Amino acid sequence: MALSGWIERAGERIGARGAELKLAFRVTIAGVLAYAVTRFFDMPQGYWAVITAVVVMQASVGGSLKAAIERFSGTLAGAIYGGVIAALIPHGSALTLGICIIVALFPLALLAAVKPAFRVAPITSLIMLLPPTGQAIGPLASAIDRVLEITLGNVVGVLVSLFVLPARAHTLMTEAAAKVVSLNADLVTVFIDELTAGPTDRPALQKIHPQIRSALKKAEAAADEAARERRTHLTEAPDPEPLIRTLYRVRHDLVMIGRAASSPLPDPVLDRLKPSLTALHQATRALLLKLSDSLRQRRKPPDAEAFRAALEAFTGEADALRADVLVHELPAQAFGQVFALGFAFEQFQKNLIDLLARTDELASGRTKTSLGS
Incomplete structure (x- = not known):
């Protein structure tokens, strides 16, 4: 045994x-x-x-x-x-x-x-x-x-x-990109936990950020090699540069979300926003993990409708706070934090939709290689 x-x-x-x-x-x-x-x-x-x-x-x-x-x-x-x-x-x-x-x-x-x-x-x-x-x-x-x-x-x-067992640079690039996206899902979880419970998991951030930087560098290096394969007509796969640029934009959006989530929300605000914030967290994490699998397997990206609906619900709740008497009893910093969080997630949505489009391009061109995949 x-x-x-x-x-x-x-x-x-x-x-x-x-x-x-x-x-x-x-x-x-x-x-x-x-x-x-x-x-x-x-x-x-x-x-x-x-x-x-x-x-x-x-x-x-x-x-x-x-x-x-x-x-x-x-x-x-x-x-x-x-x-x-x-x-x-x-x-x-x-x-x-x-x-x-x-x-x-x-x-x-x-x-x-x-x-x-x-x-x-x-x-x-x-x-x-x-x-x-x-x-x-x-x-x-x-x-x-x-x-x-x-x-x-x-x-x-x-x-x-x-x-002999050829390894295309596009494959290495998408594997590194998939790693970045899956780590982004873990990063979002840490940020939401900070909003709801406070900065109790800083060691996780100190571990995830270097991993994301390392995976991004690998993806960028593989993209350079993939571009060389395209220039020498060894592949007809899509231009790799848009994917790398989008990954860095998504990374910047997550940095903005992290800054907005650097301190926990006040209890009165958290009571109002926690249900929609939790739903947004779950939808975001699920979409990122599915997107990571799509990149790794070079297949069509997942549907983002659940993420869109969760973000609309959260921003709706956040906007409703403006007219609430509760706002006048809170420090301006607390409301500014909610506004910054909503703005960062909206920017994140734009670049995430672009990342879904880049994933779709890669899936569509997976078999277009002059010497086989």
């Missing part, structure tokens, strides 16, 4: 790491395939193709393309410049080799600092000067050999990324 339970738990943990296992499998395939090709062509420094294939392999096709382009451009610049320095400046002694290293490193290090895509260039330039193989076959032949091997590694890495 204990063994079966252990196996079941192990299976659950493995299943939860499906994306990581696929990436590890693709990395292994790319390294082995690159090694086999270098052996077939009997390349003298074939290990660079193997290393490049492994380095190029990223979590998505777009990420692999970016890594391949940067690796190739940096290697080409470093090989050409380092080969010229090695050919023109004698470096048989320790002193002259040190001078060559200075001349080879500084310009390329400056280039890499200005344009991070060329960060491999200084390393390649050094390799042109230091290894005995480069000195044995000559600077020009070594430069050509280096570029050919790095190119081979790039090609192998991108092809494996495309055809």
Whole structure:
């Protein structure tokens, strides 16, 4: 019984790491395939193709393309410049080799600092000067050999990324976006609890906010890779930028709601608003969780009618307070808090409807990829 339970738990943990296992499998395939090709062509420094294939392999096709382009451009610049320095400046002694290293490193290090895509260039330039193989076959032949091997590694890495358990950047983006939306649902719960019971769950806020920021950064990085896949015609999925912009607008709306909910409502106001506020909380949380599932599964977004009705009921109750005698017995700050809360939720509704529209676009374009999903 204990063994079966252990196996079941192990299976659950493995299943939860499906994306990581696929990436590890693709990395292994790319390294082995690159090694086999270098052996077939009997390349003298074939290990660079193997290393490049492994380095190029990223979590998505777009990420692999970016890594391949940067690796190739940096290697080409470093090989050409380092080969010229090695050919023109004698470096048989320790002193002259040190001078060559200075001349080879500084310009390329400056280039890499200005344009991070060329960060491999200084390393390649050094390799042109230091290894005995480069000195044995000559600077020009070594430069050509280096570029050919790095190119081979790039090609192998991108092809494996495309055809071996491919992970589209749009998929990674929507998964990160779904994480953001589900965390937003938890955030709304904390805010409503603060309104009704006071700031008793600050540790939860301190945990949720960094998680949301991290998920947003992942979604933004994946969107950049997804845009690269679109530019290279590897997918016909919708433009990812509108989704990211909307997620940040929703994030801003929740910050406004959080400010309005930073202190509990006075008891007389809470007695009037708690039923509609509770209904709004439940409708908002349910909509966000369903929307998270829709993003994760790339399907049509849920209906927002229940959320709209709950928000209208809450704003109606809040507006009714203006004409109530109760208002005159309360501090102006309390009524201002209710007004700010209603305004923040109305702004939240506008951007949430936009987020539903972006989700619908993604669901409509899920099968429109030039190389399959």
